[in-house]
Amino acid sequence: xxGITQSPKYLFRKEGQNVTLSCEQNLNHDAMYWYRQxxxxxxxxxxxxxxxxxxxxxxxxxxxxxxxxxxESFPLTVTSAQKNPTAFYLCASSIALIGAGYEQYFGPGTRxxxx
Amino acid sequence: AQSVxxxxxxxxxxxxxxxxxxxxxxxxxxxxxxxxxQYPNRGLQFxxxxxxxxxxxxxxxxxxxxxxxSQTSFHLKKPSALVSDSALYFCAVRxxxxxxxxxxxxxxxxLQVIP
Numbered sequence: 465x466x467g468i469t470q471s472p473k474y475l476f477r478k479e480g481q482n483v484t485l486s487c488e489q490n491l492n493h494d495a496m497y498w499y500r501q502x503x504x505x506x507x508x509x510x511x512x513x514x515x516x517x518x519x520x521x522x523x524x525x526x527x528x529x530x531x532x533x534x535x536e537s538f539p540l541t542v543t544s545a546q547k548n549p550t551a552f553y554l555c556a557s558s559i560a561l562i563g564a565g566y567e568q569y570f571g572p573g574t575r576x577x578x579x
Numbered sequence: 580a581q582s583v584x585x586x587x588x589x590x591x592x593x594x595x596x597x598x599x600x601x602x603x604x605x606x607x608x609x610x611x612x613x614x615x616x617q618y619p620n621r622g623l624q625f626x627x628x629x630x631x632x633x634x635x636x637x638x639x640x641x642x643x644x645x646x647x648x649s650q651t652s653f654h655l656k657k658p659s660a661l662v663s664d665s666a667l668y669f670c671a672v673r674x675x676x677x678x679x680x681x682x683x684x685x686x687x688x689x690l691q692v693i694p
Contacts, residue, residue: 468622506669506686507623554622561680565611565630565673568682570622 467491468571470555475576477549485540485574487555495561496538497568500524501552510553513538514561542576549578581606581674585685592660593693600655600688602670611673612653614644616666617687623669629653640664660692 467490477483489496495514499507509522513532527546532538538557542549552575556568582605592598604610611630615623627638634646644655655668670685 470622504686507684509682556623565613565628567613567625567628568615568623569625570615572622573620575620 468555468557468569470553470571470574472574473572475574477576477578479578480544481578482541482543483549483576483578485542485553485555485576487538487540487571489536489538489555489557489569489571491557491569492535493557493559493569494535495558495566496532497556497558498522498528498530498538498540499554499556501554501573507554510540512561542578549576551576581672581681581683583670583672583683583685585668585670585688587688589689589691591691591693594662595659598657598660598664598690598692600668600670600690602653602655602685603651604653604670604672605651606672606674606683608674610653612644612646613671613673613682614638614642614653614655615669615671615684617669618666626655626668660690662692662694665690665692 469488471486497512498510508524510528511530513519519532529541554573555571558566558568584603613628614626617623627636629636629646637643642657667687669687673682
């Protein structure tokens with residue numbers, strides 16, 4: 465899983481509560497991403513950031529928020545507005561967002577269960 | 580809009596036999612193509628990529644992929660499958676979408692190598 469850590473591995477929350485997923489990288493990468501993985505749907509982009517203090521919505525940003533105060537950290541908050549938050553969440557990074565096809569490095573993931 | 584198709588939900592192959600996992604894509608401009616592997620409850624690991632040049636790309640763990648521009652395909656191959664290759668494989672394409680480089684993942688193909 466490279467130099468990306470995600471915590472916790474498993475997370476349980478009650479409906480209506482906000483929850484923050486941690487993502488830290490020591491690869492000195494500029495770009496970071498959050499994906500959601502659901503069975504049979506592949507990976508869907510939630511948010512991405514190409515530089516500190518800048519981030520953009522992906523395809524399914526509703527009900528989620530992020531911050532990028534440090535280069536190595538990109539936490540994701542799943543808010544109570546997210547209608548179906550139970551999923552496997554993956555954080556990734558790459559050298560840069562725009563460039564000659566940089567591959568992404570993924571963390572081990574956090575499995576969030578909301579009941 | 581760019582897209583990736585992995586037409587097989589699951590591929591079964593006997594240990595020692597060659598394996599192929601299929602991928603076709605649609606993207607504007609020149610594609611950057613990737614293969615990733617995911618073991619259960621883990622993040623994705625980068626296997627190989629095509630940016631330009633030789634149509635046959637070699638990657639990690641003995642895997643290779645062949646880029647075919649006319650058929651818009653990027654099939655993953657390995658001459659001799661191992662039981663340890665059993666995992667979920669994702670094809671991805673990186674192209675321009677809405678002014679930024681976006682990565683689109685396929686839904687994944689489960690590879691089962693039978694001893």
